[in-house]
Amino acid sequence: MxxxxxxxxxxxxxxxxxxxxxxxxxxxxxxxxxxxxxxxxxxxxxxxxxxxxxxxxxxxxxxxxxxxxxxxxxxxxxxxxxxxxxxxxxxxxxxxxxxxxxxxxxxxxxxxxxxxxxxxxxxxGTTGVAVNTKYYDGDIDTSAIFMDPPEELKGKINVVPEMGDVMGLAIMYYGGEPCTNDKEILKQVRDGLVEAKKSWLGMDYGNIEKFAKEDVWAGVNWNGSTFRMRLANENIAYGYPKEGYVVWxxxxxxxxxxxxxxxxxxxxxxxxxxxxxxxxxxxxxxxxxxxxxxxxxxxxxKTAREINIPEELKDKGTFLPTCDPDTQALYTRIWTDLQK
Structure with a gap:
């Protein structure tokens, strides 16, 4: 027993x-x-x-x-x-x-x-822009791709709905520093994003297949995700905005x-x-x-542009700091306006 x-x-x-x-x-x-x-x-x-x-x-x-x-x-x-x-x-x-x-x-x-x-x-990695070069052969190292879209890309742009990344890119596009609470810059950011959105197709995640199938031609995206898009469609290229891009x-x-x-x-x-x-x-x-x-x-x-930042653009990358609650609240209000 x-x-x-x-x-x-x-x-x-x-x-x-x-x-x-x-x-x-x-x-x-x-x-x-x-x-x-x-x-x-x-x-x-x-x-x-x-x-x-x-x-x-x-x-x-x-x-x-x-x-x-x-x-x-x-x-x-x-x-x-x-x-x-x-x-x-x-x-x-x-x-x-x-x-x-x-x-x-x-x-x-x-x-x-x-x-x-x-x-x-x-x-x-980094947050920059993805562009299908079959439809656009201009400079891709700029946030103007989504903030002031070229005519040929309008209506075919997707912006990932990640507030920190998008706000960071937009603030740097207007000459500000991440976590700024400068009201003039933030007004430019708010108005610029709301106006730019009129030229976007959407704000979604998971766009590898959409880019590969050319349903989307450009937008804010991450470097590794863009790499995977290029493996599925050789026309996709990754841009590092010269106005400043996000490192994370x-x-x-x-x-x-x-x-x-x-x-x-x-x-x-x-x-x-x-x-x-x-x-x-x-x-x-x-x-x-x-x-x-x-x-x-x-x-x-080892040689991919998405992983290896061009020498002349290495100093344009910025690690986003954690903003104080008051500043974060300002960004959230702008983001809420953008979602309307």
């Missing part, structure tokens, strides 16, 4: 352990390589479920509402301080993890997570109320391994923050 009881106890523990081997990731849509997840599951025995979101604001609102069931989220740099200040993230100390030595030093002491106590790099990084963070805390930490450590970080980049076509990952990446990423 004792042996039978002991065996039953072992089975129960085993079942409990198996049930605990889960991980629920909340990430941007079309941003996670299935190969990465397959490898993680095979090496760790942890079953992964991925749920998509389409914006930083969507993710933040969902988690703040509670009852979400997620363990990991992937916010952009400007939002990480908000997540931390709201008490939504666990201080997992990636800087003390085994694979932390692989992180590129340039991404360690960052303003949004000094020393990396909460987050691990996922991918970084998305990072993996663990939620304070994660039900699978150790599994989440295991994932953070896992993606700091160069060959695993390379899988992330191979799919979404953005750079990551892990040293040595380059040698595992596809050859075409």
């Amino acid at each position: 004792k042996k039978l009881f002991a065996a039953a106890s072992v089975l129960a523990l085993g079942a409990t352990g198996a049930m605990a081997q889960e991980l629920n990731i909340y990430n941007w849509g079309n941003y996670t390589n299935p190969k990465l997840i397959e490898k993680f599951e095979a090496e760790t025995g942890i079953d992964v479920t991925i749920t998509d979101y389409d914006s930083n604001d969507t993710a933040l609102a969902k988690v703040k509402a509670g009852g979400h069931g997620f363990d990991i989220v992937v916010p952009s740099a400007t939002y990480v301080p908000i997540w931390i200040s709201e008490g939504l993230l666990e201080e997992t100390r990636p800087d003390q993890m085994e694979n932390f030595s692989n992180m590129d030093p340039v991404w360690i002491d960052v303003p949004w997570d000094e020393g990396r106590h909460y987050t691990v790099p996922w991918q970084w 990084m998305d990072s993996v963070a663990v939620l304070k109320d994660a039900q699978n805390m150790e599994e989440a930490k295991t994932f953070q450590n896992f993606i700091m391994k160069p060959e695993n970080a390379a899988l992330i980049s191979e799919f979404a076509r953005y750079a990551n923050g892990i040293k040595g990952s380059e040698e595992f990446m596809p050859e075409d990423m």
Whole structure:
């Protein structure tokens, strides 16, 4: 009887352990390589479920509402301080993890997570413009593509509805600095965006297929996404606005109320391994923050304009800071007007 009881106890523990081997990731849509997840599951025995979101604001609102069931989220740099200040993230100390030595030093002491106590790099890139050069052969390194659209592109422009990126590009187009609260500049931004929108087709995410099929000819877009468009349609090109473009990084963070805390930490450590970080980049076509990952990446990423910023435009990129609440409120009002 004792042996039978002991065996039953072992089975129960085993079942409990198996049930605990889960991980629920909340990430941007079309941003996670299935190969990465397959490898993680095979090496760790942890079953992964991925749920998509389409914006930083969507993710933040969902988690703040509670009852979400997620363990990991992937916010952009400007939002990480908000997540931390709201008490939504666990201080997992990636800087003390085994694979932390692989992180590129340039991404360690960052303003949004000094020393990396909460987050691990996922991918970084730029926000600029995508243009189908079959329909437009002018200068593409300018935000005029969507702010003062050329005649041949009107009605065929899509602007991704990401407030921080679009506001950042528009503010720099009018000569301002990100997070400015200069009323004259913000009036120009508001009026300029509202007027420009009359020439846009829409404000949507997930436009790789639309660009590839030439339903959309130009618009605000991210570099890696544009790279994927070009692989499907050779006429697509990526422009870095000379008036100023946005540089960003998305990072993996663990939620304070994660039900699978150790599994989440295991994932953070896992993606700091160069060959695993390379899988992330191979799919979404953005750079990551892990040293040595380059040698595992596809050859075409080493020379692609979308990844390699032209020398003369390198100093035009700006990492968006986290704006103070009052300034953010001003931007939200402008954004609300734009959505009308």
